[in-house]
Amino acid sequence: MSATASLRLPPLPTVRDLVRLYRLRAIKQLSQNFLMDERITDKIVKTAGYLRNHYVCEVGPGPGGITRSIINRKPKKLIVVEKDNRFLPTLELLKESSAGHVDVEIEIGDILTYNFEKGFNEIPKHNWYEAPPPLHIIGNLPFSVSTYLIVKWLKEISLKTSAWAYGRTSMTLTFQKEVAERIVAAVADKQRCRLSLMCQTWCDVEHKFTIPGKAFVPKPDVDVGL
Template sequence: MCAAVLRLPPLPTIRDLIRLYRLKALKQLSQNFLLDERITDRIVKSAGDISGHYVCEVGPGPGGITRSIIKKHPRKLIVIEKDERFLPTLELLQEASQGFVDMHIEINDVRDFNFENALSEVPKEDWLGSPPPINIIGNLPFSISTNLVIRWLKAISQKQSAWAFGRSKMTLTFQKEVAERMKAPVTHKQRCRLSVMCQLWCNVKHKFTIPGRAFIPKPKVDVGVVTLEPLKEPFVDLPFEMVEKVLRHFFNMRQKISLKSALRLFPEELREELGEKLFILADVDSNARPFEITTEEYARLCYAYKLLCDDYPQIVDFDFRIRRKDIIGSY
């Protein structure tokens, strides 16, 4: 049964507030305002039933998505905004929702934000049980979106930050091409390192696409709305840096056979022996190209690499890029 929609008192439109406070989107912060309430409502609907939940909104700007969140009556809403110019418009929403939604405004860079402290009152759930009543929702700046999701995937792998409480869900916007990459299945032309990183730890869904013309100013690309729900049983339980290292090497040579990419994981004197051994241990075809390897097969390759690291400790810190620079610098 759907929760009742909270009706806010009459407020100026987001467009009017932008004019009133003379707010301009800053290019250096990758700001684009979303003014269509039907679209912001649809973004929040994609997050599922958030009534009574603890919601963290990233980059609320003038408060378009914020209004749609408030209407769904979360128990607590924390908006994290780096640009203090938006404080007056957010305070207006805070005042309007007083007595209905416990709204907190944090003027901060989300990359420095401590989710565990902010959500300390939320009861922790067993990872294998139901997700906690936590939702992260945001119209992310293009300039930090990929970096941010990688940070959060690492936190998921370590069950830290917002994921110290369980499998907290995310509903986020990305450039359409990035959204497609995150979801891209095996053999898809968009499949890349980001695809596998996301799919190793999360169930990824590209919910819908927002045309660029819906934003002010209009970006050069369309925007994809993506949900990420951490898996009960991730494909890998290994150090995040190790997994990232393996995938980075494989996708550095996306169109080559995977053996060529994998060889660079090892010092030259061990390269031929361990390169072949890696694929034998993982039971993966070494002639497959990186985008032709399944997520499960990548998990096996990561575990095989871990076994080789245990047997050959000298390869753990090996980085062919550093060795290559040393060789070039010697000439």
């Protein structure tokens, strides 16, 4: 394998097969919707930018669809934070398969209380006005917590704490399409709201693309914006 090639995991059951094997059903109360199309998960991870030898935190990996795409980009370290321990067997399989190539850590817990500074304590801290640190947050966020979570992170950005103690850490996240449109809404746009102002005060935001609801299992009632 060349130095610039992506890592390809050894042959594994598909995410769809693993969901069937472990009888993993999405829990509506947790706003769970699985992404199983590798073309879409690869596109999401490609949007996050250069990951080779960088550090990544994936929020809510579920059965591991996006996780596989992240591993294939060969980050130095990947921490997945998952609240639902039913997904531990599938995540452990990915961890074992990538051993020796990517340092994968599995945290069973709530991203709302996750300590980024403990998990990524080996990253040198960058001046805020320097190039961003080699740390990326990627996640297919549950609809039920997405707005609350981004508001919490905006506060941490303003204080330069948590994942932003290292500098201008990037985020690649999914939201309900309507929420994504509000986040990026320009002045005088009908979607412009308090969330637009908060996000655009502290971040450079961009709606990269829309994922149709039919790409998720189970299919949500709305499309999703990245």
